[in-house]
């Protein structure tokens with residue numbers, strides 16, 4: 374098994390490379406949190422670009438170092454945009470991050486998420502209920518046929534999703550990040566548990582969406598597992614620092630972006646985490 378020291382060194386390298394190179398990670402994401410996603414990507418040193426149209430998705434797949442796909446608020450055009458963008462990413466061997474927000478709602482969402490199985494997202498990021506439901510939709514171990522997603526929120530705990538997360542990572546050959554009070558990140562052979570965060574993360578919208586966007590930024594410069602763990606550690610650190618400065622969810626969101634911006638590579642790598650073999 375890879376050592377913790379080795380993982381921390383790779384995290385430091387990912388953070389420093391992003392700060393130095395300002396990599397572009399394009400997004401097709403939901404209209405609720407699109408601005409927060411872009412601001413979080415910029416705060417860690419990345420460059421953001423959001424599009425809606427099919428040829429623009431294909432363009433960003435080609436132009437970016439990685440792409441973030443979030444199905445939170447679908448529009449009819451996405452029936453064209455998403456399949457051609459993920460195909461372009463897969464064919465070009467470019468990393469992409471999938472956030473299966475609100476899986477279980479509506480026919481288009483289900484049809485698109487089912488299709489994505491063959492295009493093997495390099496990182497799947499979601500809350501526990503979304504991860505369990507995606508494994509179910511893809512016929513993998515740990516999944517359930519019925520989605521427990523309540524709108525966009527989780528009704529399951531992170532540990533409930535461990536088998537599903539491992540099965541998804543084995544299928545894609547990439548990594549899966551399950552968010553919650555303690556976050557789980559796995560590549561199908563090891564699992565990392567990342568600590569920290571804040572209860573205010575559940576009181577603002579888009580903490581998970583923007584985490585996915587930041588995973589995509591790090592995926593331009595690191596393996597799927599290191600990218601997912603680095604972004605999660607940065608979030609857990611920034612959220613706990615922001616909580617001590619905030620009056621409520623509004624000021625927390627502002628403080629959180631500031632702390633994300635201020636976190637150094639060493640700060641992020643030293644945020645507490647544990648690893649185990651799975």
Ligand SMILES: Nc1ncnc2c1ncn2[C@@H]1O[C@H](COP(=O)(O)OP(=O)(O)OP(=O)(O)O)[C@@H](O)[C@H]1O
Pocket residue numbers: 474499500525526527552553554555556569570571572574575577578579580581582583584605608609612
């Ligand atoms: N109770 C909590 N305590 C500490 N941190 C939390 C808690 N809940 C979530 N987080 C943190 O918030 C971030 C987003 O996770 P969350 O599970 O809320 O995503 P999500 O449900 O997909 O969010 P959204 O759909 O609103 O974007 C992660 O960094 C996670 O560690």
Ligand SMILES: Cc1ncsc1CCO
Pocket residue numbers: 403405406445446474475525578579581582
């Ligand atoms: C609230 C909400 N609704 C659709 S997407 C989204 C953002 C959080 O996932």
Ligand SMILES: [Mg+2]
Pocket residue numbers: 474499500525581582
């Ligand atoms: Mg979410």
